Amino acid sequence: MADFFARRTLAVYRIWFEIPRKSDEFFPIDNIDGHDVLDVFEGFCFEENKLMQLDNSERFLWIKDVKKEPSYCLASVQSGRAGVAGSVVNTATAEEKYGYGVNEADMVASRFALYRYEGHGYAIACIERVPNDAGSTVMLSAFKKYFRDKKIRAVFRREQVKQEQALKAFKGIEDIEVRRYTKAADRSDGLSIESEYISHIARHKRRKFFPLHIAKDIAEDRKSLTAILGIPEEHDGREDVMIRLKGWDGSSRQFVLGDDLRIPLVEMLNDSGEKPLTDAEFLDRCSGIVSGLAENLDRMI
Structure with missing residues (x-):
């Protein structure tokens, strides 16, 4: 029997940081109260590489790895939801391999790329969506909490990029x-x-x-x-x-x-039945949409 591959899509968010009590003024993305957003994100991935529960909900996140380059970070993550009992079945033999209960989460792997251009007032997050994940905002919510815990004096804002x-x-x-x-x-x-x-x-x-x-x-x-x-x-x-x-x-x-x-914008990465993109192919897709957006979105500073 051939391998099964589910459809994967790409959600895109813009992230920016307001100066406290000045909602119409923004930090440069490479100097947020003295911090570069990529440095903070890399620290977040290294320090929070454990199972995280989001807002006391059934959603869970686990950051597995991060790679930092001058203009982006690529994180490998797993996410999923608890609260529903089920079992894992071998589709070739119709044999039930094992079951899991309501306190166990079915975790699926995906990728999160964060891009920034020096001098701009925002970063762009490219989020790979896969069936049964914990949602497009799970990494952003955890990253926002990390910013707050580190007492960086900036107001974290985000919005999903629209199709238009x-x-x-x-x-x-x-x-x-x-x-x-x-x-x-x-x-x-x-x-x-x-x-x-x-x-x-x-x-x-x-x-x-x-x-x-x-x-x-x-x-x-x-x-x-x-x-x-x-x-x-x-x-x-x-x-x-x-x-x-x-x-x-x-x-x-x-x-x-x-x-x-x-x-919100939803780009197809691979259709049902097609193999998922490699990391290099995923980054190529992300850099293409990010460069186009960077030219058409306001610089915000």
Whole structure:
């Protein structure tokens, strides 16, 4: 039996630090009350490399490793939730290997990259999301608490980067895909069928792109989406809408599109059935989106 691989996505946050009692003034990200954010983050990872419970909840975090470079830190983490009993089953043999109780947490591995540019007023966090993790904010919440415990005189702020902000880093849309998940008996002939869904794809001519404003149209108006792809508007099952964007640097990136461009950005790292990215590939994806955002987000100082 082939290995199973779950879909992994990327959530992106902007982090900044306000000067106490001056909410409209910010520290440079490399001089937060005398501290560089990467130095503080590296110290956080080394000092807190133990099982951490978040806010007395069922969420748990364990930082396993950290690598620091001049412009970023990459942390390997495990996170998960307790509170639900279950068992681990060998999918090849249908044999139950062992069970676990409500006081045990199913921990899954993921990565967290923190980038900063000297002189900017913010850092950008790239957070790998995997099924059954403890959520996109678990590392940020623990890092904020560490800042407070170290008595660094700064107010920790964060916001998730929105889709409309990220679109500024691209020059056009390469293709638009709608995946409609249906029962096998409902599938029609002549369509591209992959695993458990039917895929409808619209592509432009070679070296031509759909304009970026179409992303807003198809996100907010279902009629625009179905008209572009020539598919029925009504569908009673689950549906994913994805767009592949062409960057100014020549790279292609795929995003899972929400129904409002003001909602958080979600980039697909690997689809279901595809192997997860290596650390080098993950950092390459992160640096691409970070460099684009750094040019389009305000410097904040």
